[in-house]
Amino acid sequence: MSFITYILFALSLIVSNSIASDDTSSIITQSQSISDGETIGSPKGLFELGFFSITNPNKRYLGIRFKNIPTQNVVWVANGGKPINDSSATLKLNSSGSLVLTHNNDIVWFTNSSTNVQKPVAQLLDTGNLVVKDSVTETYLWQSFDYPSNTLLSGMKLGWDRKKKLNRRLTAWKSDDDPTPGDFSWGVVLNPYPEIYMMKEEQKYYRFGPWNGLRFSGRPDMKPNNVYNYNFICNKEEVYYTWNIKDSSLISKVVLNQTSYERPRYIWSKDDELWMLYSKIPADYCDHYGLCGVNGYCSSTNSPTCECLKGFKPKFPEKWNSMDWSQGCVRNHPLNCTNDGFVSVANLKVPDTTYTLVDESIGLDQCRGKCLNNCSCMAYTNTNISGAGSGCVMWFGDLIDIKLIPVGGQGLYIRMPASELDKANNNTEDEHRTNSRKIVVITVSAALGMLLLAIYFFYRLRRSIVGKLKTKGNFERHMDDLDLPLLDLSTIITATDNFSEKNKIGEGGFGTVYLGKLGSGLEIAIKRLSQGSRQGTREFINEVKLIANVQHRNLVKLIGCCIEREEKMLVYEYMANGSLDYFIFDRTKSKLLDWPKRFHIICGIARGLMYLHQDSRLRIVHRDLKTGNVLLDDTLNPKISDFGLARTFGGNQIEGNTDRIVGTYGYMAPEYAIDGQFSVKSDVFSFGILLLEIISGKKNRECYIKKQTLNLVAYAWTLWKQGRALQIIDSNIVDSCIVSEVSRCIHIGLLCVQQYPEDRPTMADVILMLGSEMMTLDEPKEPGFIMRKESVEKNSSSSGRDTSSNYEMTMSSFIAR
Numbered sequence: 001m002s003f004i005t006y007i008l009f010a011l012s013l014i015v016s017n018s019i020a021s022d023d024t025s026s027i028i029t030q031s032q033s034i035s036d037g038e039t040i041g042s043p044k045g046l047f048e049l050g051f052f053s054i055t056n057p058n059k060r061y062l063g064i065r066f067k068n069i070p071t072q073n074v075v076w077v078a079n080g081g082k083p084i085n086d087s088s089a090t091l092k093l094n095s096s097g098s099l100v101l102t103h104n105n106d107i108v109w110f111t112n113s114s115t116n117v118q119k120p121v122a123q124l125l126d127t128g129n130l131v132v133k134d135s136v137t138e139t140y141l142w143q144s145f146d147y148p149s150n151t152l153l154s155g156m157k158l159g160w161d162r163k164k165k166l167n168r169r170l171t172a173w174k175s176d177d178d179p180t181p182g183d184f185s186w187g188v189v190l191n192p193y194p195e196i197y198m199m200k201e202e203q204k205y206y207r208f209g210p211w212n213g214l215r216f217s218g219r220p221d222m223k224p225n226n227v228y229n230y231n232f233i234c235n236k237e238e239v240y241y242t243w244n245i246k247d248s249s250l251i252s253k254v255v256l257n258q259t260s261y262e263r264p265r266y267i268w269s270k271d272d273e274l275w276m277l278y279s280k281i282p283a284d285y286c287d288h289y290g291l292c293g294v295n296g297y298c299s300s301t302n303s304p305t306c307e308c309l310k311g312f313k314p315k316f317p318e319k320w321n322s323m324d325w326s327q328g329c330v331r332n333h334p335l336n337c338t339n340d341g342f343v344s345v346a347n348l349k350v351p352d353t354t355y356t357l358v359d360e361s362i363g364l365d366q367c368r369g370k371c372l373n374n375c376s377c378m379a380y381t382n383t384n385i386s387g388a389g390s391g392c393v394m395w396f397g398d399l400i401d402i403k404l405i406p407v408g409g410q411g412l413y414i415r416m417p418a419s420e421l422d423k424a425n426n427n428t429e430d431e432h433r434t435n436s437r438k439i440v441v442i443t444v445s446a447a448l449g450m451l452l453l454a455i456y457f458f459y460r461l462r463r464s465i466v467g468k469l470k471t472k473g474n475f476e477r478h479m480d481d482l483d484l485p486l487l488d489l490s491t492i493i494t495a496t497d498n499f500s501e502k503n504k505i506g507e508g509g510f511g512t513v514y515l516g517k518l519g520s521g522l523e524i525a526i527k528r529l530s531q532g533s534r535q536g537t538r539e540f541i542n543e544v545k546l547i548a549n550v551q552h553r554n555l556v557k558l559i560g561c562c563i564e565r566e567e568k569m570l571v572y573e574y575m576a577n578g579s580l581d582y583f584i585f586d587r588t589k590s591k592l593l594d595w596p597k598r599f600h601i602i603c604g605i606a607r608g609l610m611y612l613h614q615d616s617r618l619r620i621v622h623r624d625l626k627t628g629n630v631l632l633d634d635t636l637n638p639k640i641s642d643f644g645l646a647r648t649f650g651g652n653q654i655e656g657n658t659d660r661i662v663g664t665y666g667y668m669a670p671e672y673a674i675d676g677q678f679s680v681k682s683d684v685f686s687f688g689i690l691l692l693e694i695i696s697g698k699k700n701r702e703c704y705i706k707k708q709t710l711n712l713v714a715y716a717w718t719l720w721k722q723g724r725a726l727q728i729i730d731s732n733i734v735d736s737c738i739v740s741e742v743s744r745c746i747h748i749g750l751l752c753v754q755q756y757p758e759d760r761p762t763m764a765d766v767i768l769m770l771g772s773e774m775m776t777l778d779e780p781k782e783p784g785f786i787m788r789k790e791s792v793e794k795n796s797s798s799s800g801r802d803t804s805s806n807y808e809m810t811m812s813s814f815i816a817r
């Protein structure tokens with residue numbers, strides 16, 4: 001029944017080029033009035049003040065809107081709960097500096113007046129702030145930023161002016177077409193250690209966690225980044241949160257929205273019209289306030305979600321085990337008071353700070369002593385974790401609303417009786433228990449794994465013995481050491497209808513690919529090597545050797561091979577959706593791949609590649625990773641294919657060298673293309689290109705945006721340096737993407753294509769970075785191969801279609817340049 005409330009960080013390009021509007025004035029002077037139909041614009045024309053209705057034309061509101069943004073453009077409403085039923089209302093500035101909204105002689109809304117005003121004026125500023133000031137003394141009498149509705153704009157303050165006792169907080173609209181204040185609000189609460197809460201009426205609904213000098217304790221992702229700066233100010237006069245956008249050509253807003261929905265979508269189109277979602281909170285299940293009760297903590301990745309803190313046990317074990325965590329946890333052993341100590345727990349969003357005491361002047365050691373001296377002090381930590389850490393905050397009473405935050409969390413010291421401490425230091429009973437549970441789990445799964453392996457080997461052995469009984473020629477001896485099922489030529493001829501034209505699904509430098517159907521109904525893809533191709537033979541053997549030894553769900557599976565007479569064929573599982581390039585570079589098909597699907601594909605390719613690089617029995621460098629070599633199965637899972645060029649490494653070897661540079665132009669790392677040095681890092685480079693292509697929907701080598709002579713990498717890099725990297729996003733995914741996620745992917749892509757291999761991350765790093773919003777990413781350095789269009793054209797002229805495998809030809813012409 002609960003509402004889902006999101007705050008949206010939506011982002012859009014500026015619509016008009018901020019040209020000052022000519023006829024609308026930005027000032028209302030004393031005794032001037034505006035009536036329905038008239039507007040006041042901000043000097044640069046971004047905002048306007050005026051009357052409007054939302055859906056019902058008989059409900060008119062006075063408010064501030066983004067002038068040229070057609071939808072969801074309202075940022076502030078004066079008379080939210082009191083709509084006007086016709087268009088006869090007027091807004092006037094009276095001589096005591098009060099803005100008064102009247103309708104049929106009734107005062108609908110007004111701002112506070114001041115007694116000694118000389119010459120009041122009201123003005124709409126470029127920030128979207130409507131201010132009333134005394135133009136003689138230049139003192140501000142009133143401003144709309146002090147009375148926000150549901151929207152927080154760049155530069156606005158959310159929080160308290162302690163002197164004026166002014167609390168600026170957002171209140172959600174009752175519904176999308178009714179700006180009457182709803183049940184949800186969002187603002188700073190002046191606990192001893194102040195915090196930001198989202199409240200449903202008087203009830204706490206979600207908590208940011210206190211500001212720890214670097215960020216909010218529960219929002220490790222909210223720290224200065226490429227798009228936004230955030231800050232929290234807490235001093236004697238003021239306590240507030242504020243953010244601003246770095247690139248002034250972008251428009252952004254945070255909206256408190258109490259409509260219930262699964263996944264809000266804000267659209268940002270490059271044609272400058274609409275909003276796009278940047279991020280939303282609450283982010284996960286654990287963000288429900290106090291989900292795990294007192295002294296419990298929540299982890300969205302654990303199962304069960306809630307656990308008791310160390311030294312505590314469920315108050316009502318039965319309820320707890322049936323996932324009713326509301327009653328929380330109690331101590332295993334009571335505190336002794338004089339004889340207690342502390343255990344430290346890492347990686348947390350610290351508990352609710354309602355009952356706390358703060359002393360900024362002391363550090364952690366003194367804090368410990370102070371906490372120990374007061375029997376009701378339950379926990380302590382630093383108030384400022386920046387640098388070495390400073391300040392002291394102590395918690396009294398039960399600890400509530402703690403969340404585990406694996407990356408970017410904070411440490412907390414929790415009071416324990418001496419008996420628990422002994423255990424803690426001596427490998428506690430608890431730990432022992434979990435350890436034994438782990439051992440059981442591991443044992444069971446290991447046994448299961450062995451069983452499966454045994455079955456697998458038995459099956460394979462049988463198949464290969466059957467295979468080896470068949471007669472073979474010279475070439476086949478190469479294949480002898482491979483445990484790979486051999487298929488009869490006759491089987492394949494039947495499956496492909498004698499290699500009929502209609503079964504042909506692809507063609508490359510090596511030969512032709514056919515679709516076939518085995519008697520069992522299983523669809524297979526058959527790669528038939530051109531007869532007499534010496535080059536192909538080498539690659540054929542290579543591919544068979546490698547792929548027969550790897551198994552991963554993101555690598556295409558080799559089912560068997562066929563070597564009979566002059567025929568050499570590889571048989572794969574058939575991938576119904578073909579290759580990735582077929583989707584992303586196609587105008588209509590690319591619409592089928594929305595952002596969540598593309599992200600899934602990116603993560604899959606990354607996992608497949610990581611497996612090749614480090615987890616497989618052989619360490620393998622693919623050397624020809626590109627969109628054409630990523631196949632999609634019927635549910636759009638990606639699988640890496642085409643191992644014809646792949647190389648293995650011995651255990652310690654990290655880098656190889658070759659005088660035969662093969663690969664595909666546009667994806668090759670500079671050190672490989674120029675010096676023939678390949679390593680896992682040259683694959684990482686190709687992965688980076690692939691990532692940028694998936695995000696932009698453009699080919700690296702064919703990306704000449706706005707007639708600039710840059711390839712995609714260069715274009716992305718140029719935009720990145722200007723802080724506008726989001727512009728490369730494919731317009732087909734703007735309505736489905738979460739900007740923070742895409743932005744992270746662009747960042748990762750640029751890290752992968754850095755010029756020097758040692759700067760590039762490993763695939764294991766990439767997977768970590770893809771999986772964690774919290775991680776701080778390094779600033780990328782200049783990418784390798786920023787090419788000018790001329791040279792691209794010159795080189796591509798002799799390379800033929802890039803879907804084919806004319807690798808060597810491509811390369812030699814490139815090197816001969």
Ligand SMILES: *[C@@H]1O[C@H](CO)[C@@H](O)[C@H](O)[C@H]1NC(C)=O
Pocket residue numbers: 085086104106
């Ligand atoms: C509009 O509201 C006024 C009161 O503010 C009322 O007197 C008037 O009848 C209403 N007009 C309509 C058309 O409902």
Ligand SMILES: *[C@@H]1O[C@H](CO)[C@@H](O)[C@H](O)[C@H]1NC(C)=O
Pocket residue numbers: 094095096097098100107110111113
């Ligand atoms: C201006 O309007 C406010 C609010 O309605 C009122 O309190 C004040 O007396 C007005 N001042 C004058 C000079 O009319």
Ligand SMILES: *[C@@H]1O[C@H](CO)[C@@H](O)[C@H](O)[C@H]1NC(C)=O
Pocket residue numbers: 110111112
């Ligand atoms: C006007 O001032 C009073 C008291 O100073 C305050 O309670 C009220 O909220 C203010 N109203 C507006 C609209 O500023």
Ligand SMILES: *[C@@H]1O[C@H](CO)[C@@H](O)[C@H](O)[C@H]1NC(C)=O
Pocket residue numbers: 072150173175176255257258259261263264265266
């Ligand atoms: C709330 O979010 C929904 C879904 O994105 C959107 O349609 C609606 O306009 C939003 N409401 C407000 C007041 O922004």
Ligand SMILES: *[C@@H]1O[C@H](CO)[C@@H](O)[C@H](O)[C@H]1NC(C)=O
Pocket residue numbers: 335336337338339
């Ligand atoms: C605390 O521990 C000390 C020493 O172990 C013992 O003498 C004392 O009685 C205990 N106090 C409480 C309240 O349990």
Ligand SMILES: *[C@@H]1O[C@H](CO)[C@@H](O)[C@H](O)[C@H]1NC(C)=O
Pocket residue numbers: 357373374375376377396
């Ligand atoms: C412990 O701290 C609490 C909260 O600040 C305070 O009310 C209480 O008096 C303190 N007790 C002692 C013994 O200092």
Ligand SMILES: *[C@@H]1O[C@H](CO)[C@@H](O)[C@H](O)[C@H]1NC(C)=O
Pocket residue numbers: 213384385386387388389390
């Ligand atoms: C936190 O500590 C850092 C480093 O000591 C200091 O520069 C910063 O001003 C502190 N922040 C606050 C809010 O006290």
Ligand SMILES: *[C@@H]1O[C@H](CO)[C@@H](O)[C@H](O)[C@H]1NC(C)=O
Pocket residue numbers: 421422423425426
């Ligand atoms: C650990 O356990 C041993 C006995 O098992 C005990 O003598 C000792 O006091 C305990 N505590 C620590 C901190 O070693």
